[in-house]
Amino acid sequence: MTSRILRPVRLPLIAAAVVAAGLTTACGPSSQPVGAASASAAGQPSATLPAGMESASPSTEASPTAPASPSASAGSPSASSPAPSRTQTASAAPKPSRTSAAPAPARIPGPGYDSSADAQKLIDAALSAAKADGRMVLLDFGANWCGNCKAADKVFAQPQTAAILGASYHLVKVDIGGNGSANSALLRKYSPSGGSYKMPVLIVVTPSGTVRTDTHATGNPSLTSEGINSFLRQWAS
Numbered sequence: 001m002t003s004r005i006l007r008p009v010r011l012p013l014i015a016a017a018v019v020a021a022g023l024t025t026a027c028g029p030s031s032q033p034v035g036a037a038s039a040s041a042a043g044q045p046s047a048t049l050p051a052g053m054e055s056a057s058p059s060t061e062a063s064p065t066a067p068a069s070p071s072a073s074a075g076s077p078s079a080s081s082p083a084p085s086r087t088q089t090a091s092a093a094p095k096p097s098r099t100s101a102a103p104a105p106a107r108i109p110g111p112g113y114d115s116s117a118d119a120q121k122l123i124d125a126a127l128s129a130a131k132a133d134g135r136m137v138l139l140d141f142g143a144n145w146c147g148n149c150k151a152a153d154k155v156f157a158q159p160q161t162a163a164i165l166g167a168s169y170h171l172v173k174v175d176i177g178g179n180g181s182a183n184s185a186l187l188r189k190y191s192p193s194g195g196s197y198k199m200p201v202l203i204v205v206t207p208s209g210t211v212r213t214d215t216h217a218t219g220n221p222s223l224t225s226e227g228i229n230s231f232l233r234q235w236a237s
Contacts, residue, residue: 103133105166111153112144113175119183126170130207136236137207138169141187142200143177149200151223158225161232168236169204176201191216204235 106129126137142149155161156171165171176183176199188194190203191214202220204212213235221227 105163106133106135106170108156108162108165108171109173111150111157113142113149113173113177115144115175115178115180117175119172119174119186122172122174123186126172127205127207127209129170134207135167136169136212137205138165138171138232139190139203139205140171140173140200141176141183141191141197141203142173143175145177146199148198148220148223152200152202152228155223155225155228161225161229164229164232164236168232190214193217202231 123137123139129135130137140149140152142152156165174183174186176187176197187197187201190205190211191197191201193214193216195216197216198220200215200220202213202215206212215221221231
């Protein structure tokens with residue numbers, strides 16, 4: 001009777017021990033104190049773990065984060081404002097003005113020849129002005145009683161011819177109709193071929209004083225507007 005009573009009591013104890021051992025092997029012993037699991041589930045930081053212990057699953061804050069792209073950075077120049085285009089930069093720069101005032105026309109002396117004028121001084125002033133503005137110097141040797149000289153003066157006074165003279169020449173009129181030896185010496189200086197001079201003698205001189213053409217050597221052009229204008233244009237530059 002005694003053995004029959006003990007067998008039913010031992011079987012449930014052994015079964016309970018086996019079930020408890022299986023649960024321990026499957027789940028493992030808990031390394032967290034009581035309440036740690038509930039704190040982690042509630043989103044509390046891992047600081048609630050005991051010192052020296054690590055969480056079984058790394059926290060999102062502790063995991064390494066990929067470096068932010070420079071283009072996505074708030075302080076990136078390309079993200080804040082686009083680089084200005086070359087067209088905008090060029091249009092923003094002020095354009096220098098290319099217009100410049102044209103030089104004033106040179107003074108044209110009136111008809112006739114002043115026998116009292118200092119011809120050398122007039123020539124020197126004309127050469128100095130020519131060096132400054134690049135015009136040529138036109139020397140007109142003649143006399144007040146010379147018919148051809150009067151005909152040339154009339155053409156010089158015409159608007160078209162006067163415009164060419166004022167734009168391209170400094171005109172100096174030298175009287176050689178009197179007995180002035182100084183003016184005759186100037187004529188021989190710029191027209192050294194000598195002989196008999198047929199007035200007017202027109203001589204074109206560069207700013208440096210070099211003779212370009214001498215009508216005593218080449219012959220005068222036709223003393224008309226067409227002839228003189230052609231002559232002036234030919235030797236203007």
